[in-house]
Amino acid sequence: MKKMNQWLTVLIFVFLYIPMAVLIVASFNTGKDITQFEGFTFSQYAELFRDEDLLNLLGNSVLIALLSTAISVAFGTLAAVGIHSMKAKMRNVVMNLTNIPMTNPDIVTGVSLSLLFVFVGSGLLGQRESLNFGTLLIAHVTFGLPYVILNVMPKLQQMNPALTDAAMDLGCTPVQAFFKVIIHEIMPGIVAGGIMAFTMSLDDFVISYFVTGSDFVTLPVEIYTYTKKPIHPKVYAMFTLLFALIFILVLAMNLMQIRGEKKRKSDKVDSKGVMIARRVVAAILAVAIAVGCGFLIFGNRREKITLNVKNWGMNMADGTDDTLDLIAAFEEKYPDIDVKMSYYESNEALFSQLSNGGITVDVIIPSDYMIDRMIKENMLLELNYDNIPNFSKVDEQFRNPAFDPENKYTVPYTWGTVGILYNSKYVSEEDVTGWELLWNEKYAGKILMIDNSRDAFGIAQYLLGYDVNTTDKAELQACADKLSQQRPLVQQYVMDQIYSIMENEEAYIAPYYAGDCMIMMENNPDLKFYLPQEQGFNLFTDAMCIPTCCKEKDAAEKFINFLCEPEIAGANMDYICYATPIGEAKEHMEEYLAESEIIYPEEEVLESGTAYAYLSEEISRYVENLYQEATKISASGSQEEESEGSGAVVVALAVMAVAAVLLMMPKKKKPIK
Amino acid sequence: MSKELIRLRDLTMEFDGERILDRINLYINDHEFLTLLGPSGCGKTTTLRIIGGFLNPTEGTVIFDGKCINELPPYERQINTVFQRYALFPHLNVFDNIAFGLKVAKLPKEEIAQRVNHMLEVVSLKGYGHRNIGSLSGGQQQRVAIARALVNQPKVLLLDEPLGALDLRLRKDMQIELKRIQQAMGITFIYVTHDQEEALSMSDTVVVMDKGRIQQIGKPEDIYNEPKNAFVADFIGESNILDGVMLEDYKVRFFGRTFQCVDKGFAPNESVDVVIRPEDIDIVEPENGHLVGTVTSVTFKGLNYDIIVEFKGFKWLIQTTDYQPEGATIGIRLNPEDIHIMHKSEYSGMFGDYSSYSAEYDELTADAADEEE
CATH class of the missing domain: 3.40.50.300 (P-loop containing nucleotide triphosphate hydrolases)
Structure with missing residues (x-):
């Protein structure tokens, strides 16, 4: 029995720590991703420390965590003392009330905070930018506070209540008694609560996501928007360091507690080292608070103009992998403008952020159909093309697009196609005849499908010969039937994960964006790209626009103009691998890209491409529902791998449950003599 | 002072x-x-x-x-x-x-x-x-x-x-x-x-x-020496507390006998509580005793023996240095200064009866009191 307990304990630890182990190994990997471990390197760490943006984000996260922790600890401790002095009945009620925000789903807290801040900021105070550093801080304090209270309360309850009396008896006022005696007794609770609040704040995504303004973004929020391409390994390095930091913090806290217990029972006086360590911690906290206050006071009084750009993740050259650091170049040219980038992960997310209000955004780069919608909903400002002379460099064919027929609102940024990526080692050329390849039963289980309703329906529509912008419900239903027919053949519905799956040949066929396919083909030469010319395909455009919440329109137009400079556009395309509408830019980019038929198909090929238009909200929702229905895992489906996977999960959970029960069982007592 | x-x-x-x-x-x-x-x-x-x-x-x-x-x-x-x-x-x-x-x-x-x-x-x-x-x-x-x-x-x-x-x-x-x-x-x-x-x-x-x-x-x-009521008499030291009647000054009647005492100032025939400290009781031969009773239990306490003696159905605690075996018939004498008279109070009848006496009783209650605090 005892042996078994030990084994189970080990098992549980393995279960808990394996994910971290994988991350740490990945951070030292020279290979492209975790599936191929090639060698040991510190280069990810070196790269991390060269990446100022990433370090700034980390700094932001740490700053907000320290500040919110300091505030939570101060108020939480006071609150706990107050609650403790209440009568038992009242105390229980209040404790339950403080626990609710902790158990409340983050998403609910996030949305309600966001609503509140926008209501108070925009509605009552008339601020243009109601979501800012301050609101983020308040939000983090709201969820940090209960943890401090929850940890301090038991310490207060354990404390000998006569200690307070004794202090007052010896001449302390209640306040003096708190600082001279009580605080020492409840310190372990304060520290534990503080550390919990700190870690909760450091990794909070959900709540932060809703209350983050454009002036201050934390790391998790930013990382979430890196979804267009796989996460760079230097991020693994950063996470490893973060994990190490938290690990050391918790370890140090426990050691200090053990030492403290020992010390109480022994005769030793505080060693100098401990005293110094305490001072250092206090000093760090003080500095963090000072810096935070400084930021609050002076941060918003910059002389420079701040230009807030919202973009897709990894959709602008940032200096990594020997590319141009485009923002740096722009800021060098216009020293009085400070560009702040933030990100969105889908057109729909951008739309909802803008329509929720409370933020300032000067430039956005959404896709065609979304621009259509935004124009219709009056969310975009008309551009002053006199400020964008480089618009003349935009190729004729990209002017006056369907989504902006008079070309009043947009300047195209990139364009591209959606085609089929396949592995020529496994897929015979004679099967590559059109979109039906994705329905070919020969490749059942080796097919990936793009995981968004618009593109998936688009593919079905091309295959069935319907208009891609149809609103005919019968046609849409036919498309849905087609997709559910495909369901048993599909290995997975994916977006970013496509990179590793296709490169590692775990699947052979997948529809995706041409630019991304280009990158995968570089990594695996067997991959090929195919555009079903006869049936038609999606030709998409992302264009730069200025939303109505813009504050710096002149600077925004300067920025748009800058991105249209052929040299800049060329260098930018080297990084993002999409096609540019600036013809001259081809002279300034790497040749293999400029001449790639995948990125720049022949003109006659392009003629069979069509663009998505905005469908009404009703139709969009109808399509989304059909899509979810069609791609849902059916209970009797042939998804063996998935059922195997869930079986493993069930077994693992069962093992853990049994282990937990065994560990909780009291040990047999020795007979008392 | x-x-x-x-x-x-x-x-x-x-x-x-x-x-x-x-x-x-x-x-x-x-x-x-x-x-x-x-x-x-x-x-x-x-x-x-x-x-x-x-x-x-x-x-x-x-x-x-x-x-x-x-x-x-x-x-x-x-x-x-x-x-x-x-x-x-x-x-x-x-x-x-x-x-x-x-x-x-x-x-x-x-x-x-x-x-x-x-x-x-x-x-x-x-x-x-x-x-x-x-x-x-x-x-x-x-x-x-x-x-x-x-x-x-x-x-x-x-x-x-x-x-x-x-x-x-x-x-x-x-x-x-x-x-x-x-x-x-x-x-x-x-x-x-x-x-x-x-x-x-x-x-x-x-x-x-x-x-x-x-x-x-x-x-x-x-x-x-002068407890005011049965509670004090019992709480301070040990006491045998009996019902009695104060016939007149210096005369009290209990157990069917009249005893000389040193107390006065009570109403004639007032019913009173009579306190007799266990250590004040002299043991004598049965024929010389004011009262005669039977020893029902003996506990060795170091300095003395605690013995419980039954008189006409009432049990008294007596502390003595002379060993008396269980079952022995003994007589006791009470001197006037050994008898202390108290007015009746709300505590009358609650204390001073050793019918359920056990040697561990006191310690148990003391411990219980400690734990409560």
């Missing part, structure tokens, strides 16, 4: 409608060692906490040196307390614990050091200043607690069952130590205990309390 220092006037305390203290009236002289004695729940600790300023009485006043101090918070009273479980500050060492009050009062460093060191000597803990509280024994912690209170030179020291957590031997030593310190420092002590022996051996004045009321105030000897 010198002038009056503290007076409690009609002190009443209620918690949630329950009356804990019922019109307590008491004065305490300067330099006096006064003990509040009673079973747990009698209100003695509540009284002490009101004097210390930790509780506000529902009604009544606390007068200190001629002034009402009801509204004065504890930190402004010239009173210090030794708490039940000492309440030493675990994060400070011995020296800093004792220096705490002086530091709060912002005294110069040299004076603090000098006074703390002096106090350490007074409580025989010289050289312990750097020790951590957790490393001290119970008795040492006790003395630190006393030093911590006394170093502030209070006019009054309140002690709330300060010896309750110590073992018997240490308790005896500390009783002597406390008395010595009190005399040396010339400070008024108000001492709370449920241990009657402690109260009798240390105090100048004992206040016996029960159910939130004072039952008797007096010198230890008076309390013992």
Whole structure:
């Protein structure tokens, strides 16, 4: 029995720590991703420390965590003392009330905070930018506070209540008694609560996501928007360091507690080292608070103009992998403008952020159909093309697009196609005849499908010969039937994960964006790209626009103009691998890209491409529902791998449950003599 | 005894409608060692906490040196307390614990050091200043607690069952130590205990309390020899309490016999409680006895034997140095000064019957009282 307990304990630890182990190994990997471990390197760490943006984000996260922790600890401790002095009945009620925000789903807290801040900021105070550093801080304090209270309360309850009396008896006022005696007794609770609040704040995504303004973004929020391409390994390095930091913090806290217990029972006086360590911690906290206050006071009084750009993740050259650091170049040219980038992960997310209000955004780069919608909903400002002379460099064919027929609102940024990526080692050329390849039963289980309703329906529509912008419900239903027919053949519905799956040949066929396919083909030469010319395909455009919440329109137009400079556009395309509408830019980019038929198909090929238009909200929702229905895992489906996977999960959970029960069982007592 | 220092006037305390203290009236002289004695729940600790300023009485006043101090918070009273479980500050060492009050009062460093060191000597803990509280024994912690209170030179020291957590031997030593310190420092002590022996051996004045009321105030000897009612008689020492009738002055009748006694001032034929202390009873040959009974149990107590003797269905406790075997028939004699007469009270009939006596009984109740606190 005892042996078994030990084994189970080990098992549980393995279960808990394996994910971290994988991350740490990945951070030292020279290979492209975790599936191929090639060698040991510190280069990810070196790269991390060269990446100022990433370090700034980390700094932001740490700053907000320290500040919110300091505030939570101060108020939480006071609150706990107050609650403790209440009568038992009242105390229980209040404790339950403080626990609710902790158990409340983050998403609910996030949305309600966001609503509140926008209501108070925009509605009552008339601020243009109601979501800012301050609101983020308040939000983090709201969820940090209960943890401090929850940890301090038991310490207060354990404390000998006569200690307070004794202090007052010896001449302390209640306040003096708190600082001279009580605080020492409840310190372990304060520290534990503080550390919990700190870690909760450091990794909070959900709540932060809703209350983050454009002036201050934390790391998790930013990382979430890196979804267009796989996460760079230097991020693994950063996470490893973060994990190490938290690990050391918790370890140090426990050691200090053990030492403290020992010390109480022994005769030793505080060693100098401990005293110094305490001072250092206090000093760090003080500095963090000072810096935070400084930021609050002076941060918003910059002389420079701040230009807030919202973009897709990894959709602008940032200096990594020997590319141009485009923002740096722009800021060098216009020293009085400070560009702040933030990100969105889908057109729909951008739309909802803008329509929720409370933020300032000067430039956005959404896709065609979304621009259509935004124009219709009056969310975009008309551009002053006199400020964008480089618009003349935009190729004729990209002017006056369907989504902006008079070309009043947009300047195209990139364009591209959606085609089929396949592995020529496994897929015979004679099967590559059109979109039906994705329905070919020969490749059942080796097919990936793009995981968004618009593109998936688009593919079905091309295959069935319907208009891609149809609103005919019968046609849409036919498309849905087609997709559910495909369901048993599909290995997975994916977006970013496509990179590793296709490169590692775990699947052979997948529809995706041409630019991304280009990158995968570089990594695996067997991959090929195919555009079903006869049936038609999606030709998409992302264009730069200025939303109505813009504050710096002149600077925004300067920025748009800058991105249209052929040299800049060329260098930018080297990084993002999409096609540019600036013809001259081809002279300034790497040749293999400029001449790639995948990125720049022949003109006659392009003629069979069509663009998505905005469908009404009703139709969009109808399509989304059909899509979810069609791609849902059916209970009797042939998804063996998935059922195997869930079986493993069930077994693992069962093992853990049994282990937990065994560990909780009291040990047999020795007979008392 | 010198002038009056503290007076409690009609002190009443209620918690949630329950009356804990019922019109307590008491004065305490300067330099006096006064003990509040009673079973747990009698209100003695509540009284002490009101004097210390930790509780506000529902009604009544606390007068200190001629002034009402009801509204004065504890930190402004010239009173210090030794708490039940000492309440030493675990994060400070011995020296800093004792220096705490002086530091709060912002005294110069040299004076603090000098006074703390002096106090350490007074409580025989010289050289312990750097020790951590957790490393001290119970008795040492006790003395630190006393030093911590006394170093502030209070006019009054309140002690709330300060010896309750110590073992018997240490308790005896500390009783002597406390008395010595009190005399040396010339400070008024108000001492709370449920241990009657402690109260009798240390105090100048004992206040016996029960159910939130004072039952008797007096010198230890008076309390013992002249208990006012059955509760006091039983709580202070052991007593056989019998129903009797006071025929006239100096004549009391019980057990069908008339005895000579030394009490007077009762109404003719008043029914009374008769107290006979077990150690006052002389055992004689059956034929010479006022009463004749049978020994039903014998317990060896070290100094003496506790024997239970049955007289006409009533069981008495007798303490004697002469061994009497179980089942023996013995006679007893009662001298007039051995008989103490009390008026009937609400406690009549509740105490003083040893029918269910067991030698462990007292210890059990004492332990139970300890645990409650």
